[in-house]
Amino acid sequence: MAPNADSPVQTQVALAVPNHSISSEHHGSRSSEAKQVARRRVFVQTETGCVLGIELDRGDNVHTVKRRLQLALNVPTEESSLTYGDRVLKNDLSAIRNDSPLLLRRNLIQRSSSSPCLSPTAKDLLQRDRSGPIEILGCSNSCSMKQLVKDAVKAIKNGVDPLPVHSGLGGAYYFRNSRGERVAIVKPTDEEPFAPNNPKGFVGKTLGQPGLKRSVRVGETGYREVAAYLLDYDHFANVPPTVLVKITHSIFHVNEGVSCSKNKPHDENSSAMSKIASFQKFIPHDFDASDHGTSCFPVAAVHRIGILDIRIFNTDRHAGNLLVKKLGGGDGRFGGQMDLIPIDHGLCLPENLEDPYFEWIHWPQASIPFSDDELKYIEYLDPSRDSDMLRSELPMIREACLRVLVLCTIFLKEAAAFGLCLAEIGEMMSREFKGGVEEEPSELEILCIESKRLVTEHSVFLSEAESGGEDDIQFDIDCGEEDELTKQVGVQPSSHSRNPFSRLQILEEEEDVDGDGDGDEDDTGLSPLRSDLPLNVSKLSMSLKDVSLAEKHNQLKQQGWFSKGGKTSTKPNYSYGVKHPNGNRSANEQLPASQSFVKLADMSDDQWGAFLEKFQELLPGAFRDRKSRVAGQRQRQRLGTSCQF
Numbered sequence: 102m103a104p105n106a107d108s109p110v111q112t113q114v115a116l117a118v119p120n121h122s123i124s125s126e127h128h129g130s131r132s133s134e135a136k137q138v139a140r141r142r143v144f145v146q147t148e149t150g151c152v153l154g155i156e157l158d159r160g161d162n163v164h165t166v167k168r169r170l171q172l173a174l175n176v177p178t179e180e181s182s183l184t185y186g187d188r189v190l191k192n193d194l195s196a197i198r199n200d201s202p203l204l205l206r207r208n209l210i211q212r213s214s215s216s217p218c219l220s221p222t223a224k225d226l227l228q229r230d231r232s233g234p235i236e237i238l239g240c241s242n243s244c245s246m247k248q249l250v251k252d253a254v255k256a257i258k259n260g261v262d263p264l265p266v267h268s269g270l271g272g273a274y275y276f277r278n279s280r281g282e283r284v285a286i287v288k289p290t291d292e293e294p295f296a297p298n299n300p301k302g303f304v305g306k307t308l309g310q311p312g313l314k315r316s317v318r319v320g321e322t323g324y325r326e327v328a329a330y331l332l333d334y335d336h337f338a339n340v341p342p343t344v345l346v347k348i349t350h351s352i353f354h355v356n357e358g359v360s361c362s363k364n365k366p367h368d369e370n371s372s373a374m375s376k377i378a379s380f381q382k383f384i385p386h387d388f389d390a391s392d393h394g395t396s397c398f399p400v401a402a403v404h405r406i407g408i409l410d411i412r413i414f415n416t417d418r419h420a421g422n423l424l425v426k427k428l429g430g431g432d433g434r435f436g437g438q439m440d441l442i443p444i445d446h447g448l449c450l451p452e453n454l455e456d457p458y459f460e461w462i463h464w465p466q467a468s469i470p471f472s473d474d475e476l477k478y479i480e481y482l483d484p485s486r487d488s489d490m491l492r493s494e495l496p497m498i499r500e501a502c503l504r505v506l507v508l509c510t511i512f513l514k515e516a517a518a519f520g521l522c523l524a525e526i527g528e529m530m531s532r533e534f535k536g537g538v539e540e541e542p543s544e545l546e547i548l549c550i551e552s553k554r555l556v557t558e559h560s561v562f563l564s565e566a567e568s569g570g571e572d573d574i575q576f577d578i579d580c581g582e583e584d585e586l587t588k589q590v591g592v593q594p595s596s597h598s599r600n601p602f603s604r605l606q607i608l609e610e611e612e613d614v615d616g617d618g619d620g621d622e623d624d625t626g627l628s629p630l631r632s633d634l635p636l637n638v639s640k641l642s643m644s645l646k647d648v649s650l651a652e653k654h655n656q657l658k659q660q661g662w663f664s665k666g667g668k669t670s671t672k673p674n675y676s677y678g679v680k681h682p683n684g685n686r687s688a689n690e691q692l693p694a695s696q697s698f699v700k701l702a703d704m705s706d707d708q709w710g711a712f713l714e715k716f717q718e719l720l721p722g723a724f725r726d727r728k729s730r731v732a733g734q735r736q737r738q739r740l741g742t743s744c745q746f
């Protein structure tokens with residue numbers, strides 16, 4: 102991809118923006134200890150990767166921080182937003198933890214103009230960043246990494262330089278200890294593929310835009326590397342310890358036009374670049390899984406990595422992302438043990454379901470049933486505990502990603518309890534390419550579309566019930582049951598505004614819902630104008646539960662849910678979050694990308710709860726369906742073989 106033509110003049114020199122008496126407490130009479138408690142530091146990253154350390158005082162708010170940034174970066178405050186993961190910070194900063202990375206984004210209207218750069222007149226206001234060369238950001242439990250960081254810092258001070266990593270699409274560096282041994286691999290967030298400072302020519306986007314995978318934003322892969330490590334309880338899958346750091350070194354790459362040499366503040370260390378990066382323990386290894394026959398990989402190692410990949414919906418588990426270590430000599434083929442180390446989790450936990458990539462899916466190990474220990478581990482997994490843990494340890498992880506985690510963990514737990522093996526679970530999550538071209542939703546996605554539809558129809562049902570009162574149609578609704586349903590789908594009985602989902606229904610009401618041309622009720626049997634509401638709702642669930650996944654797929658396909666490319670859908674399919682086939686993409690989003698068939702993030706909390714309930718109800722039928730199809734295929738294969746001879 103061509104470099105960004107309008108790349109701004111920029112700098113990444115290690116900077117700190119001092120607090121100039123914005124808070125009187127700064128010079129007040131409080132003890133230094135009290136000040137210590139009140140004061141926090143945040144690292145503000147611009148869309149082009151520039152990192153500024155800012156000391157916050159109690160009195161600070163978004164406005165005061167932006168004023169300081171305005172002086173430092175020449176960004177009018179009303180034209181920029183300070184964001185923290187999902188959250189656009191309005192004014193209060195009290196919830197922001199010490200050492201948090203914040204992103205300064207220009208508002209859309211300003212995107213075409215040049216990016217912020219350091220103001221020459223403001224450079225006197227800038228001080229050297231008082232933080233050390235490597236600062237761990239957050240992560241309450243990073244003791245083992247503290248020693249590694251100390252070793253790397255000592256080596257830097259002794260003049261042992263990091264080494265750039267030549268493989269991979271993103272910028273990465275091996276940091277070493279004083280003996281010159283590699284101790285960590287560091288991947289700066291602004292050097293990811295398509296980020297402004299990618300050293301390998303893959304540039305063209307700013308931080309926060311859709312990246313290599315559409316549902317993983319540029320600059321956010323580092324958080325995912327840390328999340329995968331944190332989720333790998335008991336080092337079950339062997340993910341190398343990983344933390345997020347703010348790191349300063351002159352080796353880091355800054356693309357021409359993004360750096361701002363003439364505007365650099367006067368600083369004897371002006372070539373040192375500060376970056377937000379993932380910092381992962383280096384694991385000595387012999388090769389990666391692409392260099393070796395896979396049959397000698399231990400079943401347990403493959404299962405454990407597979408279990409992690411399912412939970413985190415890994416879209417990038419290719420063979421190069423599995424390091425292989427020989428244990429106790431031999432080449433592994435004839436008795437020597439092998440260990441697998443999963444790396445590169447930057448493309449896990451997407452904001453939407455995409456097509457995952459599981460290299461292990463066709464390995465024989467993945468078809469062996471889970472062991473008792475593995476089943477116990479899976480049983481013990483708790484998706485709400487996982488998402489609470491990530492919310493607390495990595496608050497910048499987006500809620501949409503946490504929903505993917507919750508959904509996939511539930512799917513894994515139910516599938517394993519049902520008796521599915523790793524390969525079967527992986528296959529249910531993977532998309533098929535019909536005729537090698539047309540991408541079709543996975544079985545998991547079909548289940549999600551179905552679940553969302555059920556929730557939608559419940560809410561429409563209630564809306565109709567409400568408006569029915571106006572039409573003088575009597576409903577025999579038991580108040581308790583109405584309340585329960587209302588709670589599930591998040592529609593207030595007194596409100597006449599429709600649930601966001603019901604947009605679909607509005608459009609469907611104008612067409613023939615079941616597509617059979619009769620213009621009557623849809624195939625689900627839902628008829629809103631009935632006096633037997635509670636019964637009907639449960640009948641609706643049952644009717645969908647009994648439909649096989651293949652039938653659901655065909656029904657949805659007939660209704661135009663998966664149409665892509667030039668084919669025009671007869672049905673406006675954005676209500677389910679399916680990308681409209683004729684929808685325009687911005688020039689900046691022209692990466693070859695898989696489409697999103699179903700969105701999880703557009704549901705309210707109540708809808709999400711109701712969706713998960715429906716999803717779980719549909720799972721046993723889907724698993725039975727899967728088992729019987731696999732059995733049918735085996736039967737056909739056997740018959741086919743017998744016919745041949």
Ligand SMILES: Nc1ncnc2c1ncn2[C@@H]1O[C@H](COP(=O)(O)OP(=O)(O)OP(=O)(O)O)[C@@H](O)[C@H]1O
Pocket residue numbers: 266268269270271272273286341381382383384385421422424444445447
């Ligand atoms: N924890 C680790 N220990 C040892 N070596 C590692 C580790 N992590 C990565 N590497 C090495 O660095 C190389 C590049 O790392 P990685 O694949 O994570 O980078 P990337 O830019 O994200 O690559 P890709 O383009 O494949 O996504 C790997 O192929 C591997 O050889």
